[in-house]
Amino acid sequence: MEPTVLAEISGNVNAIGYGLAAIGPGIGVGIVVGKALEGIARQPEATNVLRTNMFLGIAFVEALALIGLVAGFLFT
Amino acid sequence: MLPPEGFFAPGIEEFFFDPYTWGPFGALEGTPFEVNRIVLMMLFMTGALCLLFGLGFRRAQVVPRGLQNVLESMTEFIRVQVAEDVMGKAGAKRFAPYLTALFFFVLAFNITSVLPPFHLPINGVIAVPLILSVITWVMFNYAGIKAQGAGGYLKGSLFPPGLPPFLYVLVTPIELVSTFILRPFTLTVRLLANMLAGHLILALFFYATTYLLLGPFQADGSPWYTAIFGVGALGAGVAFTFFEVLVAFLQAYIFTLLTAVYLAGSLEAHH
Numbered sequence: 001m002e003p004t005v006l007a008e009i010s011g012n013v014n015a016i017g018y019g020l021a022a023i024g025p026g027i028g029v030g031i032v033v034g035k036a037l038e039g040i041a042r043q044p045e046a047t048n049v050l051r052t053n054m055f056l057g058i059a060f061v062e063a064l065a066l067i068g069l070v071a072g073f074l075f076t
Numbered sequence: 077m078l079p080p081e082g083f084f085a086p087g088i089e090e091f092f093f094d095p096y097t098w099g100p101f102g103a104l105e106g107t108p109f110e111v112n113r114i115v116l117m118m119l120f121m122t123g124a125l126c127l128l129f130g131l132g133f134r135r136a137q138v139v140p141r142g143l144q145n146v147l148e149s150m151t152e153f154i155r156v157q158v159a160e161d162v163m164g165k166a167g168a169k170r171f172a173p174y175l176t177a178l179f180f181f182v183l184a185f186n187i188t189s190v191l192p193p194f195h196l197p198i199n200g201v202i203a204v205p206l207i208l209s210v211i212t213w214v215m216f217n218y219a220g221i222k223a224q225g226a227g228g229y230l231k232g233s234l235f236p237p238g239l240p241p242f243l244y245v246l247v248t249p250i251e252l253v254s255t256f257i258l259r260p261f262t263l264t265v266r267l268l269a270n271m272l273a274g275h276l277i278l279a280l281f282f283y284a285t286t287y288l289l290l291g292p293f294q295a296d297g298s299p300w301y302t303a304i305f306g307v308g309a310l311g312a313g314v315a316f317t318f319f320e321v322l323v324a325f326l327q328a329y330i331f332t333l334l335t336a337v338y339l340a341g342s343l344e345a346h347h
């Protein structure tokens with residue numbers, strides 16, 4: 001009997017890899033921004049310090065997702 | 077207008093150009109100084125930046141107006157919000173000029189991503205972010221060694237005080253890698269990947285607009301209703317263009333802020 005193909009996946013696995021790499025930083029950025037907003041709401045006079053540190057935190061967390069993106073291009 | 081082989085997905089090859097051979101650039105071909113489209117954009121943007129500041133501050137007045145007003149509010153933002161907030165008045169006096177130059181340089185090279193004649197971020201090629209990160213790396217190491225002495229600086233950054241001694245087996249290698257290797261690496265990759273990804277998103281949407289809108293007009297082309305999705309792709313492309321402007325400013329700000337934080341960290345000994 002001839003083998004039958006029921007479903008087929010084509011394309012690049014890197015797309016899935018990048019999707020996985022984006023999950024963690026997505027959650028992380030959400031937590032960072034959420035907590036910073038909470039802090040600003042509780043203490044509006046600390047806004048400047050909190051905002052600076054929020055961007056720092058985002059920059060560190062976001063690096064993982066961006067490395068995932070670059071890895072997708074590197075390992076084709 | 078439509079490529080005969082169907083939809084063309086943009087890739088990393090968008091950033092590779094052959095060196096120019098015409099005019100004065102012909103003589104430079106084959107040397108390390110050969111000029112291609114991106115190098116020409118770098119020269120143009122650097123000149124434009126110098127011109128902008130020359131015009132803005134040529135006859136600086138106590139009460140600024142027009143261009144001077146805009147530029148002053150931006151330079152003051154870097155000096156007060158970035159330099160003085162992170163490293164205090166004394167450090168800011170030393171490093172604010174470099175940070176200001178860095179911010180505007182990165183911004184000028186980012187904004188070409190959406191600037192009409194170019195539409196290509198210069199920071200999407202690794203050369204510029206890499207060199208800027210190396211400068212930052214050399215600067216914060218030099219500042220640290222000058223402020224604390226070579227021994228004190230290495231001790232402060234590799235052996236953070238206040239830990240039980242056996243933990244240094246774990247902490248010192250981590251600090252070594254994160255301070256001296258990962259810092260410049262993430263600084264480079266953050267800027268590079270943000271601009272690269274932004275350009276690819278824009279290119280994808282505008283290629284898709286051409287493909288979907290013009291598809292129904294081709295012989296044996298796609299059905300008529302793809303044009304509706306073409307309008308959607310155009311809208312998304314325009315929306316992401318505005319998003320790219322935001323990203324260009326944000327990444328310039330983050331690059332400057334991180335440089336300031338690294339400098340501040342090496343200026344004062346850990347407590």
